[in-house]
Amino acid sequence: MPDSTDLLVVGAGPAGAAAAAHAARRGMDVVLLDAAVFPRDKTCGDGLTPRAHSAMNALGMGEFLADRPRIRGLELNGWGARQQVAWPSSPFGEVGTAVSRMELDDAIRRFAVDHGARMVQGTKAIGVQVTGGRIESVTLACGGARSQISVQNVIVADGVRSGLGKSLGRQWHRETAYGVAARSYAFSERSDAEWMGSHLELRGPDDELLPGYGWVFPLGDGLVNVGVGALATAKRPASLALRPVLEHYARMVGDEWALTAPPERITSALLPMGGAVSGVAGANWMLIGDAAACVNPLNGEGIDYALETAEAAVAMLDTASDFSAAWPAHLRREYGAVFAAARRAAGLLTLPQTVPVLGRPGIRSATLMSTVVRVMGNLLTPEDTDVIARAWRTAGRTASRVESRPPFT
Secondary structure: OOOOEEEEEOOHHHHHHHHHHHHHHOOEEEEEOOOOOOOOOOOOOOOOOOHHHHHHHHHOOOHHHHHOEEEEEEEEOOOOEEEEOOOOOOOOOOOOOOOOOOHHHHHHHHHHHHHHEEEEEOOOOEEEEEEOOOEEEEEEEOOOEEEEEEEEEEEEEEOOOOHHHOOOOOEOOOOOEEEEEEEEEEEOOOOOOOOOEEEOOOEOOOEOOOOOEEEEEEEEEEOOEEEEEEEOOOOOOOOOHHHHHHHHHHHHOOOOOEEEOOOOEEEEEEEOOOOEEEEOOEEEEOOHHHOOOOOOOOOOOOOOHHHHHHHHHHHHHHHHHOOOOOHHHHHHHHHHEEEEEEEHHHHHHHHHHHHHHHHHHHHOHHHHHHHHHHHHOOOOOOOOOHHEEEEEHHHHHHHHOOOOOOOOO
16 A cells, blocks of 8 residues: 555546546556445446547547447437437547446556556545645545555545545535436347437336436447436435336337346436536645536536546646636536536426427427437537537526526535
C-alpha cells in the first residue's frame, strides 16, 4: 500500500480509470483506488453512443472497440409505430457500440495501469484529513486494517452514491428529475444487430403506462442487455417495482429480439442526473462522472461524460491551484445549459399524461425522432449553429436563469 501520491483517484470505473490514465501519461505519480476487486459488474445499459465511442478513441482505446458491435442508431418503438433512426451526423462520428461494464471498466483500468498508474483494489476510502481547506491525507480501509495515504490532489470518481464525495460535502438535490433503472442480460439470436432497441411506450405488468422507457442493446457475444428506466422527482417519486416491470418488458420483446431464455443477473440503481449535486470541488479535490451527476436526464447516459470529465479534471491539475470555484465553473460552462434544458424536459415526462400526448404523434415523425436521438445521444455541441441546437441552448440558458438551483449548485 503506497503511503503517498501526487494524485489519488478514488473509483476505477470509466471516469476514475480514464483520469488515472491521463494523469499517468503526464508523468504524475498516480494511485487508482477501488473498493471492489476487478473484474466486477456494474448496473448499466452498456451502450456507448458515438460521443462515448469518440471519447474512447481520444483516450487511446479505439483498438479495444474495434471488434465490438457497430451500432448504426436507435430503433424506436411505441404506440404501434417503429422508426429506425441512424445517429445524426456530428463531430463524434456515426458509430456507436455496446460493451458490458464488466469488460469495459476492467479494460480501462488495465489501460491506466499499463500507462503507469498504481492500482489498489479491495480498499475503500473512508475519510479525509483536511488542513487549511486542503485534503492532506485519506484514510483507507482494507478488511479490518486502516492506513493513511498522503496526497497532493484527489479526484473522486466513486459513482452515483459517492461515499467519499458525501464526506466532503457533496449533496444530491432530488427536486429535479432523477432516474431509477434495472438491467439484465438475456441470450438472443439477434445479439449482433446493428440497432439499439428502445421502447418509448413502457408499460407495467398491469398495462399501466410508466414515465420511462425500455431498451435492448446488442452486445455481439450471444447476449443482449435488457433494461428499463423510469424518471422521478422528489414530488413524484417512482413507486414502481423494477424487477417485475423488467421481466414483463423482456417477455414483451422476447419474439422481436429472439430471446432464448429469461433475463438473468438483474440489478438496479438510482441515478442522480443533470448536475443535480452541489459540493463538487474543494481546494485540491474534484468530483467527476456519475459522482458529479454528469448523466443525461433524458436517457441515463453517462459514459461519455465520465470520460470527458476525467480528461478535463486532469487538465485542470495544471491550470488551477484551487479547484473550489474553477471546477464547478467548468462543469456549468460545458454542461450547465444542456443539463438544465434536459432536466426540465425530463420533469415533464414524470407527468403520466405527458408521455402519450408527446409520444403518440412524435413516434410517427422521422424528423422529430431524429431530433430526439440527437438530443438523447448527447450529440449536440457548442459549435452547432442550426435551429435545433440554438433552440436547445436557449431553452437551457432560460431554465438555468429561472431555476432555484441550477446544475452543480
